[in-house]
Every structure is written in C-alpha cells, then in structure tokens.
Amino acid sequence: MSFFDYFKTKKKSSASVAKERLQIIVAHERNTRDQPDYLPALQQELLEVIRRYVEIDDDQVQVQLDRNDSCSVLELNVTLPEEITDPQ
Amino acid sequence: MARIIVVTSGKGGVGKTTTSASISTGLAQRGYKTAVIDFDVGLRNLDLIMNCERRVVYDFVNVIQGEATLNQALIRDKRVENLFILPASQTRDKEALTAEGVQKVLDEMSETFDYLVCDSPAGIEHGALMALYHADEAIVVTNPEVSSVRDSDRILGILQSKSRRAEEGREPVKEHLLLTRYNNERVERGEMLSLEDVNDILSISLLGVIPESQAVLNASNQGTPVILEDDSEAGGAYADAVARLLGEERPLRFLDGQKKGFLKRMFGG
Ligand SMILES: Nc1ncnc2c1ncn2[C@@H]1O[C@H](COP(=O)(O)OP(=O)(O)OP(=O)(O)O)[C@@H](O)[C@H]1O
Ligand SMILES: [Mg+2]
Numbered sequence: 001m002s003f004f005d006y007f008k009t010k011k012k013s014s015a016s017v018a019k020e021r022l023q024i025i026v027a028h029e030r031n032t033r034d035q036p037d038y039l040p041a042l043q044q045e046l047l048e049v050i051r052r053y054v055e056i057d058d059d060q061v062q063v064q065l066d067r068n069d070s071c072s073v074l075e076l077n078v079t080l081p082e083e084i085t086d087p088q
Numbered sequence: 089m090a091r092i093i094v095v096t097s098g099k100g101g102v103g104k105t106t107t108s109a110s111i112s113t114g115l116a117q118r119g120y121k122t123a124v125i126d127f128d129v130g131l132r133n134l135d136l137i138m139n140c141e142r143r144v145v146y147d148f149v150n151v152i153q154g155e156a157t158l159n160q161a162l163i164r165d166k167r168v169e170n171l172f173i174l175p176a177s178q179t180r181d182k183e184a185l186t187a188e189g190v191q192k193v194l195d196e197m198s199e200t201f202d203y204l205v206c207d208s209p210a211g212i213e214h215g216a217l218m219a220l221y222h223a224d225e226a227i228v229v230t231n232p233e234v235s236s237v238r239d240s241d242r243i244l245g246i247l248q249s250k251s252r253r254a255e256e257g258r259e260p261v262k263e264h265l266l267l268t269r270y271n272n273e274r275v276e277r278g279e280m281l282s283l284e285d286v287n288d289i290l291s292i293s294l295l296g297v298i299p300e301s302q303a304v305l306n307a308s309n310q311g312t313p314v315i316l317e318d319d320s321e322a323g324g325a326y327a328d329a330v331a332r333l334l335g336e337e338r339p340l341r342f343l344d345g346q347k348k349g350f351l352k353r354m355f356g357g
Contacts, residue, residue, distance in 0.1 A: 015278045019285045033245045
C-alpha cells in the first residue's frame with residue numbers, strides 16, 4: 001500500500017466504516033428480536049458440543065426460531081472451517 | 089378523534105424535546121388544535137423549551153391520579169393559538185404513569201384535540217413504552233451517528249411489537265424518520281453518516297432532515313420553539329417536516345446550506 005492509498009482509505013473510512021458496522025449489528029439484532037430467552041444458552045451449549053469435534057468460533061453457530069401459525073422451526077446453522085489444505 | 093404522534097428515539101439527547109416543541113407548534117399554526125405532552129416524568133424540560141415553566145401548577149401525573157382536572161393542568165400557549173402544553177411531573181417517578189391512567193387522559197383529550205404530540209423520555213423502559221403505546225404515528229428522531237441509528241432500529245422493533253396497535257393486530261404505527269443535527273460539510277468529508285446511509289439501514293419514510301444549527305440553542309435559551317424562528321434553517325426544516333406530516337410534498341432543503349453559509353460568511357455575500 002502506497003502512502004497515498006493509506007491516506008485515501010483513511011479519509012474514506014469513518015462514515016463508511018460506521019455504515020458497515022451498523023448494517024451488520026442491525027441485521028443481527030433484527031434476527032434476535034422476539035426470540036425466546038433460552039436461545040443464547042442453547043447456542044452456547046451447542047457450541048460446546050461441536051467444539052469437542054471441530055474448532056469453531058463463537059459466531060459460527062447460529063440458532064434461530066421461526067414461528068409459523070401451525071408449527072415452529074428451530075433453525076441451526078453451523079459454519080465449519082474450510083478444510084485446511086497445506087500448500088506444501 | 090385526535091391523532092396521537094409519539095416523538096421517540098431510544099438514545100438520549102438527540103432532539104426529541106426540540107422536535108416535539110416545533111412539530112406541535114407547527115401543527116397548531118396550521119390551525120389544528122394540538123397538545124404537546126411531556127412523558128419525561130422526573131426530568132421535565134418541555135416547559136422550558138415552550139417558555140411556560142413559571143405557569144406550571146398541575147401536571148400530567150396530577151391528572152392521572154385525579155388530583156386536578158385536565159383543564160387545570162393544560163397550559164395554553166401565549167404565542168400560538170390552538171396550542172396547549174401538558175407538563176410532566178418533576179417530583180414523581182416514572183412508575184406514576186400507568187397504562188390505564190395514560191389511556192384515560194389521552195381518551196379525554198382525544199375528544200377535543202386534533203393532534204396529541206407525546207414527547208418520550210430516552211431509553212426503552214417504562215416511560216418510553218408509555219409514551220409510544222397509544223401512538224398512531226411515530227417520529228423517530230435520529231442523529232447521523234452509530235449509536236443513535238442502532239437505538240432507532242430498536243425503537244422501531246418495539247413499535248412493531250409492543251405498541252397498542254401491534255398488540256391489537258391493527259394497522260401498524262406509521263413510522264417517520266427525522267434526521268436531526270445533520271452537518272452536510274462533515275457528511276461530505278466522510279466524517280458523518282449521510283442521509284442515504286441512514287435511510288439504507290432504517291428504510292422508513294423520511295419526514296425531514298434538520299441541520300445542526302446554532303439557532304436551536306438560541307431558540308431554546310429564549311424558550312421559543314425553533315420553528316417560530318422562520319428565517320433560520322432549522323426552523324424552515326421543521327416547517328417542511330410539518331407539511332410532510334400533513335401529507336404535502338416538499339423538496340429537501342438546506343442539505344447544502346452549511347457550505348453556502350460558510351462561503352457567505354467568508355465573502356460577505
Ligand atoms: N438541530 C440541532 N442543532 C443543534 N443543536 C440541537 C439540534 N437539535 C437539538 N439540539 C440540542 O441538543 C440538545 C438535546 O436536545 P433535546 O433536549 O431536544 O433532546 P432530547 O432527545 O429531548 O433529550 P432527552 O433524551 O434528554 O430527553 C439540546 O441542547 C438542543 O439544543
Ligand atoms: Mg427530552
């Protein structure tokens with residue numbers, strides 16, 4: 001990165017960084033709105049179980065409850081790390 | 089039947105009371121009988137902005153608890169016809185506002201007023217919930233700044249789930265975004281979220297953009313709602329917001345205002 005690139009990204013930064021951060025947190029908070037209180041604990045325990053087998057980060061397990069008229073669906077999303085392929 | 093408008097934000101200090109004072113004044117100027125109600129029990133400020141602090145005898149809580157009649161507590165504005173102020177209590181705590189009590193007072197006011205403007209306290213607790221519960225419309229006051237936008241989004245979620253309209257499954261509360269303390273120069277330098285940025289995130293209809301303006305402080309020093317300073321940009325922007333609230337179309341003004349003002353000052357133009 002050249003000196004001027006550094007300057008440019010820095011100048012562009014604060015408002016657009018603010019926007020990006022907001023988009024992420026707002027989307028997350030909208031998803032967790034009106035979710036049952038036990039979901040965070042459930043998510044934590046699932047994380048622990050999965051970690052016995054695979055090393056994953058906190059945000060790689062997402063739990064969400066979708067309520068419909070007749071039934072509710074508990075959606076569990078686990079993002080596994082990519083297979084570590086050693087180039088050598 | 090009065091239309092009930094809550095002025096809310098989640099975050100404190102973003103301009104709710106300033107907005108409540110100007111929007112209610114603007115509605116009254118247009119000939120609608122309007123009352124502005126201070127829901128900030130314990131921290132009343134609306135009386136100061138409306139320049140009636142020395143005329144407060146009874147307050148909202150007194151009316152709820154039957155210690156005074158509505159007519160005894162309502163303060164008639166001396167400048168604008170059709171405008172009344174219902175002050176908050178300075179001594180009680182927020183729990184004195186009960187859902188039934190508030191309901192009773194709003195129902196009584198609904199019979200004679202066209203608009204009731206509810207100035208919400210900050211936060212998402214009891215006082216703020218009481219202020220928004222009965223609303224038909226909500227003005228979500230937002231500053232172009234991360235924590236304010238995030239709190240506005242939370243308040244929108246609460247309007248959609250905890251308002252009376254939501255609970256009764258009626259047509260949802262009509263949501264309006266009012267972006268205040270906007271500084272176009274800083275937006276152009278990339279230091280402040282732009283109108284477009286905030287719109288992208290909250291995506292509700294825009295009621296107006298109020299520029300950051302010294303006129304607001306001057307007006308509040310004197311106890312004048314800034315909308316009455318009709319040669320100020322902030323006053324003009326509030327007048328436009330009132331027009332849009334009434335369904336009129338107005339182009340956005342003052343978005344390049346600061347810059348021109350600056351050049352004017354520099355070159356005496
Ligand atoms: N457009 C503006 N330009 C400059 N200053 C402003 C503007 N709007 C509001 N202010 C100032 O910001 C401060 C807070 O405004 P105000 O009391 O209306 O906010 P609030 O949301 O009601 O606060 P609270 O959450 O404490 O009730 C005041 O000093 C006011 O003069
Ligand atoms: Mg206030």
